[in-house]
Amino acid sequence: MNYTPPQLRTINVIRYVTPLREGGSLPAIAEGDDEFLYVLKFRGAGQGVKALIAELIGGEIARLLGLKIPELVFANLDAAFGRSEADEEIQDLLKFSVGLNLALHYLSGAxxxxxxxxxxxxxxxxxxxxxxxxxxxxxxxxxxxxxxxxxxxxxxxxxxxxxxxxxxxxxxxxxxxxxxxxxxxxxxxxxxxxxxxxxxxxxxxxxxxxxxxxxxxxxxxxxxxxxxxxxxxxxxxxxxxxxxxxxxxxxxxxxxxxxxxxxx
Structure with missing residues (x-):
């Protein structure tokens, strides 16, 4: 099989669309500066960056083995992002997630x-x-x-x-x-x-x-x-x-x- 070492793109989050409250760590659908939608996993949630590490390793190993995984990207969250968010729980999550997070390409209609x-x-x-x-x-x-x-x-x-x-x-x-x-x-x-x-x-x-x-x-x-x-x-x-x-x-x-x- 042809093999290329993984290289994740980095996007900037420009819009918080909606929370996915069925997830225990409160992920969200967000828009990147590449105009795509992503399921955003926050470093400030639940198990913190360890959950992101497991997501990254697990997803890229699955991809290497030929299984289908949505594209993983690093998602940068600016300190000014989310200040206007009315929900205090979400506002706190965004505040503690400034910096590099992880996101999966959103599979619309799945x-x-x-x-x-x-x-x-x-x-x-x-x-x-x-x-x-x-x-x-x-x-x-x-x-x-x-x-x-x-x-x-x-x-x-x-x-x-x-x-x-x-x-x-x-x-x-x-x-x-x-x-x-x-x-x-x-x-x-x-x-x-x-x-x-x-x-x-x-x-x-x-x-x-x-x-x-x-x-x-x-x-x-x-x-x-x-x-x-x-x-x-x-x-x-x-x-x-x-x-x-x-x-x-x-x-x-x-x-x-x-x-x-x-x-x-």
Whole structure:
């Protein structure tokens, strides 16, 4: 396959259109200075920049693996933006999100994937289950699929709940080799009958170099806080090594997923 290292565009947010209150972190539809609409994820919300890091890594790994993901862009929010916002909660969110945020291209007219209405083939279902086991993404359940149907194709969104090891940097090596027990709740697990085949294919694609190229896109200021958990370079190395180790140890999460399928 042809490979180009990821390069995210940067846009300036010029208009706050409407909040998406179904999201726990209060994302919003916003307009960029390129005249496109985006789903804007704020650094000042909920889990802060860690959710943005998980979104970036998860989305770009999915794209590398050939899955459909809306374009991700860095979204710059000016300090003057939102001062006229009447809603105090939103005004506070905008104030604490000045600087670089993350946004996904808005898929106008897309509808939420409904497993009752739409059935995926075994290969695609297995690919998505494998991805979420790799990323430890707990947020792809029947209650909240985080998948959209757009122009009769399936698109993945919202990986902010993935990589939950980074909420506590301790024992990341151990976390990298753990089974993903939450796979039992995955909306696509019943159809994921080709996990071994997908595992063999994806391990060829997801090389350490390509993982590192994705992790290196994370901005420095998303990797800096007062926790004392290392420099931006050191944190990038942890993300890279976590994912490299997890790919190398994929037999562990494949076994867990297959066990979960056997007891459905």
């Amino acid at each position: 509808i939420t994937y409904d497993p009752v209405v739409n059935t995926l083939d075994a290969k695609l279902a297995s690919q998505i289950v494998w991805l979420d086991c790799l990323l430890t993404n707990v947020d792809r359940t029947p209650r909240n699929t985080n998948m959209l149907m757009w122009h009769k194709e399936l698109w993945l969104i919202d990986h902010g709940a993935a990589l939950y090891f980074h909420h506590s940097w301790h024992n990341w090596e151990e976390s990298a080799k753990r089974p993903f027990v939450q796979v039992k709740d995955h909306v696509l697990l019943p159809q994921a009958s080709l996990l071994d085949e997908v595992d063999a294919e994806f391990k060829v694609v997801l090389t350490p170099e390509r993982i590192s190229n994705i992790v290196n896109v994370i901005p420095d200021d998303w990797l800096t806080d007062d926790s004392g958990n290392g420099t931006p370079a050191e944190r990038r190395n942890v993300y890279t090594q976590f994912l490299v180790t997890r790919v190398a140890s994929s037999a562990i999460f494949i076994k867990e997923a297959q066990h979960a399928r056997s007891v459905i």
